[in-house]
Amino acid sequence: xxxxxxxxxxxxxxxxxxxxxxxxxxxxxxxxxxxxxxxxxxxxxxxxxxxxxxxxxxxxxxxxxxxxxxxxxxxxxxxxxxxxxxxxxxxxxxxxxxxxxxxxxxxxxxxxxxxxxxxxxxxxxxxxxxxxxxxxxxxxxxxxxxxxxxxxxxxxxxxxxxxxxxxxxxxxxxxxxxxxxxxxxxxxxxxxxxxxxxxxxxxxxxxxxxxxxxxxxxxxxxxxxxxxxxxxxxxxxxxxxxxxxxxxxxxxxxxxxxxxxxxxxxxxxxxxxxxxxxxxxxxxxxxxxxxxxxxxxxxxxxxxxxxxxxxxxxxxxxxxxxxxxxxx
Amino acid sequence: xxxxxxxxxxxxxxxxxxxxxxxxxxxxxxxxxxxxxxxxxxxxxxxxxxxxxxxxxxxxxxxxxxxxxxxxxxxxxxxxxxxxxxxxxxxxxxxxxxxxxxxxxxxxxxxxxxxxxxxxxxxxxxxxxxxxxxxxxxxxxxxxxxxxxxxxxxxxxxxxxxxxxxxxxxxxxxxxxxxxxxxxxxxxxxxxxxxxxxxxxxxxxxxxxxxxxxxxxxxxxxxxxxxxxxxxxxxxxxxxxxxxxxxxxxxxxxxxxxxxxxxxxxxxxxxxxxxxxxxxxxxxxxxxxx
Numbered sequence: 001x002x003x004x005x006x007x008x009x010x011x012x013x014x015x016x017x018x019x020x021x022x023x024x025x026x027x028x029x030x031x032x033x034x035x036x037x038x039x040x041x042x043x044x045x046x047x048x049x050x051x052x053x054x055x056x057x058x059x060x061x062x063x064x065x066x067x068x069x070x071x072x073x074x075x076x077x078x079x080x081x082x083x084x085x086x087x088x089x090x091x092x093x094x095x096x097x098x099x100x101x102x103x104x105x106x107x108x109x110x111x112x113x114x115x116x117x118x119x120x121x122x123x124x125x126x127x128x129x130x131x132x133x134x135x136x137x138x139x140x141x142x143x144x145x146x147x148x149x150x151x152x153x154x155x156x157x158x159x160x161x162x163x164x165x166x167x168x169x170x171x172x173x174x175x176x177x178x179x180x181x182x183x184x185x186x187x188x189x190x191x192x193x194x195x196x197x198x199x200x201x202x203x204x205x206x207x208x209x210x211x212x213x214x215x216x217x218x219x220x221x222x223x224x225x226x227x228x229x230x231x232x233x234x235x236x237x238x239x240x241x242x243x244x245x246x247x248x249x250x251x252x253x254x255x256x257x258x259x260x261x262x263x264x265x266x267x268x269x270x271x272x273x274x275x276x277x278x279x280x281x282x283x284x285x286x287x288x289x290x291x292x293x294x295x296x297x298x299x300x301x302x303x304x305x306x307x308x309x310x311x312x313x314x315x316x317x318x319x320x321x322x323x324x325x326x327x328x
Numbered sequence: 329x330x331x332x333x334x335x336x337x338x339x340x341x342x343x344x345x346x347x348x349x350x351x352x353x354x355x356x357x358x359x360x361x362x363x364x365x366x367x368x369x370x371x372x373x374x375x376x377x378x379x380x381x382x383x384x385x386x387x388x389x390x391x392x393x394x395x396x397x398x399x400x401x402x403x404x405x406x407x408x409x410x411x412x413x414x415x416x417x418x419x420x421x422x423x424x425x426x427x428x429x430x431x432x433x434x435x436x437x438x439x440x441x442x443x444x445x446x447x448x449x450x451x452x453x454x455x456x457x458x459x460x461x462x463x464x465x466x467x468x469x470x471x472x473x474x475x476x477x478x479x480x481x482x483x484x485x486x487x488x489x490x491x492x493x494x495x496x497x498x499x500x501x502x503x504x505x506x507x508x509x510x511x512x513x514x515x516x517x518x519x520x521x522x523x524x525x526x527x528x529x530x531x532x533x534x535x536x537x538x539x540x541x542x543x544x545x546x547x548x549x550x551x552x553x554x555x556x557x558x559x560x561x562x563x564x565x566x567x568x569x570x571x572x573x574x575x576x577x578x579x580x581x582x583x584x585x586x587x588x589x590x591x592x593x594x595x596x597x598x599x600x601x602x603x604x605x606x607x608x609x610x611x612x613x614x615x616x617x618x
Contacts, residue, residue, distance in 0.1 A: 061425045109606050115424055116363045116565070120557050121606065127554050128599045135592050241550065245436055248429055256422075285440035291433030295426050296413060 011306075015260075022166060026159050035158045041270040042169035043227045048250040048262035049176050050219040056257030057180060058212040059192030061119040064106065065220055066244045067126030070234070072098040072221025074133065074140055077149040077228040082139075087152050091225030098221025099214045107213035111206055130239035145235020149228050161230035168226050172219060173263070179215060180259060188212050242284065246273060249291050255303030264302045330465040335583040341472045343579020344479040345538050349552055350559040350571040351486065352531030358503045358566030359523040362414060362427050366435030367531060368553025369442075372546060374402050374532020375539040376442055379451055395536075399529055406528030409434075410521045418520075435549070443546040451544040453536075475537055482533065483572065490568075499523055503566065558602050564612025574613060 026035060051065040076094030079085045085093075106125055110118045134143045141147070152164050179185050187208045190198035199205055228234045237243075246269055254265025276283045298304055349371055356364050364370070381394025413434070417427050457470040490496040502509045502519050510516060538552060559578055563570030581601065582594045589597075605612065 055425065061428065063428075105603070109603060112610050113606065116357075116428070117561065117606070117610065119363070119365075119425070119428055120561050121602075124554060124557060124599060124602065128595055131592070131595050241436065245432070248432065252429060281444065282440065285437050285444075288433045288435070288437030288440065292413070292430055292437060295430045295433070296416065299420060299422075299426065 011260075019170070026162055032158050035162045037270060037274065039158075039161055039165045039230050041267055042165040043223050043230070044247065044250060044270055045263045045266035046169060046172045046223040046226075047220050048247055048254070048266045049173065050216040050223070051247065052251050052254075052256060052258075052262045053176060053179065053188075053219075054212060054216040055251065056261075057185060057192065058188040058209070060110065060209065060212065061115065062106075062122045062216075063119050063244075063248075064122030064126035065216070066239060066247055067122075067129045068098050068102055068217045068220040069224035069227065070126075070129060070133070070236075070238050071101055072224030073228040073234045073238070074146070074224075075221070076225035077146045077234055078139060080229065081146060081149050087150060087225070087229045091222060091229065094225040095218045095221035098224070099218040102217035103210060103214045107210050107217075110213065111209055126239060126244070130236045133236045133239070141235070143236060145233055145237070146228070147233045149232050149234070151232070152229050165226055165230055168222075172222070176219070177259060184208065184211060242287075245284070245287050245291065249287060249294075252291060252294050253301050255301030258301075258303040261301055261303045268302065331587060332584070333465050334467060335587040336580055337466055337468055338472070339580035339583030340576060341468070341476050341579075342541065342582065343576040344476050345534070345541060346555055346559055346579055347572045347575035348479045348482060348534035348537055349531065350556045350563070350575055351483070351568060352527040352534065353556050354560045354563070354566055354568055354571045355499075355527040355530065356523060357560070358568070359499050360414075360418075360502075360520045361424075362418070363565075364431055364527070365428050365553075366431035366438065367556055368549030368551070369435040369438045369546075370402070370406075370528050370531045370549075371535030371538065371552055372544065372549040373405075373438060373442065373535070374399065374528075375535035375544050376446060376451075376546075377401060377532070378536045379453065379539070379544065382453070399532055402532035403525040403529040406525035407521050409528070410524035414524065415517060415520070439546050439549060446546065448545065451539070453540045453544075456540075472541065475541060478537065482530070486530070486568070495519070495522055499526075555598075558598050560612075562602060562605050562612055564614045567612065567614045570612055570614030 022038065025038070030038075047065060047069050051062070054060050054062045054065070072091075072094040074094075075097045076087065076090040079090035079093060080087045106118075106122055109121060113121065133140045136142070151161065153160060187198065187203045190201070190203055191205060191208055195205065224234075250265040250269045251262050252265070253268055254263065255261030273283070273287070276286055279286055294301060300307070349367075352370065353364055353367050356362055377398035378395045381398050382391055385391035385394045413430060414427060417423050417430060420426060455471055457474055460467050460469045461473060490500055498509065498514045498519050499522070501512070501514060502516060502523075506516060509519070535549075535552075539548075542548070555578075559574045560571050562578065563572070563574030578598060578601070581597060585591075585594045585597050
């Protein structure tokens with residue numbers, strides 16, 4: 001046990017401490033508002049992490065992930081509200097529907113396209129989604145959206161949603177971790193870094209790209225389901241420019257292509273954008289500026305800073321121990 | 329039948345405006361392979377600058393002078409954007425997605441700065457020509473005819489520029505092959521910069537044309553831009569003629585769909601056509617390569 005503790009790197013230590021803090025936080029007297037922010041953080045970091053799976057690991061420039069979330073959320077919300085299905089089943093169905101729709105409408109065309117075409121296709125897909133949602137008022141509630149979607153359990157309180165989303169968050173992070181470190185994950189990265197070499201070595205581009213699209217869509221759709229059942233409503237505004245930018249900022253700020261990056265990024269954005277509310281109408285400009293500055297000057301995001309600080313500390317530590325025990 | 333012919337004519341006119349707007353996108357992409365996701369706001373910015381000139385100027389001569397200065401400012405803005413932001417980004421390995429995200433962020437920034445400066449109220453250009461032309465069953469206002477003619481002239485002017493000037497030829501050669509252009513002594517960075525300047529100028533001007541027919545708010549740029557995206561992908565990225573044909577086709581489709589099905593169907597039909605074209609011919613109707 002002690003040996004295992006000693007082996008932990010400082011990063012995992014911080015992660016475990018943060019996890020413990022989140023676990024205990026509601027008992028230490030978190031306000032309803034803070035619980036709400038944490039729920040948003042859990043859900044958005046899963047959306048950001050699966051976006052990162054697509055963009056960072058597989059190198060597919062998707063811009064429609066908020067749309068995937070809306071599909072999952074709407075499907076689950078409609079099933080639970082109008083048909084009275086249990087949320088646990090409807091969330092799962094929502095995820096599957098998202099994966100199916102995205103694979104058919106985006107995955108299959110995207111297989112034939114590269115680079116910028118995928119960005120265009122996915123952005124246009126997400127954009128048309130909001131007009132479809134606005135037009136189909138009878139089912140989706142039109143521009144007003146869905147309201148009073150049932151919670152996970154009857155008479156759900158904020159604290160239940162908090163723990164349910166926390167468990168979901170940990171489970172999904174574990175799933176993404178396993179995917180990234182599996183053969184499939186290696187195949188995605190290989191395709192991103194050197195498509196031709198990967199294909200020569202027997203990676204099936206067609207299959208792997210379809211897989212990563214389906215997985216990312218499924219996870220994002222699940223996150224959408226958890227979103228609607230913990231917050232109770234969803235509207236086409238979810239597909240607006242602001243959530244889209246926030247999500248991009250989460251991935252970019254945290255560090256594209258790193259495992260912890262999107263989680264850190266969404267923590268910064270979810271809690272930080274509440275402070276930005278003070279800026280009033282200038283909020284969106286600040287967000288835009290933040291994205292621009294990050295890309296120009298810190299392309300690796302927060303994770304890059306962490307690595308730099310770690311390297312610097314190690315260097316100092318080595319120098320100190322070297323001066324303490326001079327080599328003969 | 330009369331309404332059908334009129335729909336086709338008005339579709340051609342709005343299509344020609346879309347073509348003008350899509351040109352800026354396709355010029356930048358064709359030469360530098362950077363896709364401008366802040367395109368819409370560039371058009372809006374040009375329109376706002378010229379609108380300011382219009383309101384500040386007392387007479388037509390002053391307005392033309394002011395509009396020229398506004399367009400020159402757009403050109404300068406393009407040069408600056410390229411020199412200080414895009415150029416450093418292009419030197420990094422994942423430049424494709426980082427320029428996209430950068431332009432998106434920059435677009436939002438600019439949009440909200442314009443919102444701060446001009447307010448959310450809808451602005452519009454005054455009608456400068458009154459009256460309609462009646463030609464058989466066709467009814468077109470003189471203003472729309474003028475816009476159409478202006479677009480045609482601008483497109484011819486651009487083509488002449490690409491064909492006969494040194495800079496235009498250099499841009500075409502860079503578009504065809506960067507190593508080849510380097511071999512014959514073309515300064516790639518300089519040409520990229522000039523391309524951005526030119527594209528921002530054209531886009532700003534197209535913003536003026538579009539807001540003369542429709543209206544102007546800081547947010548309208550997204551709608552224009554998404555339409556521009558469909559048009560350039562439909563016509564083939566980087567192909568100017570493809571973009572023009574695609575814009576005319578989509579403009580006519582838009583007008584006919586509005587006439588028979590209602591305006592809400594325009595977008596689903598565009599998206600469906602876009603998907604079909606991408607599936608059958610990913611390089612677009614006139615594009616050379618993916």
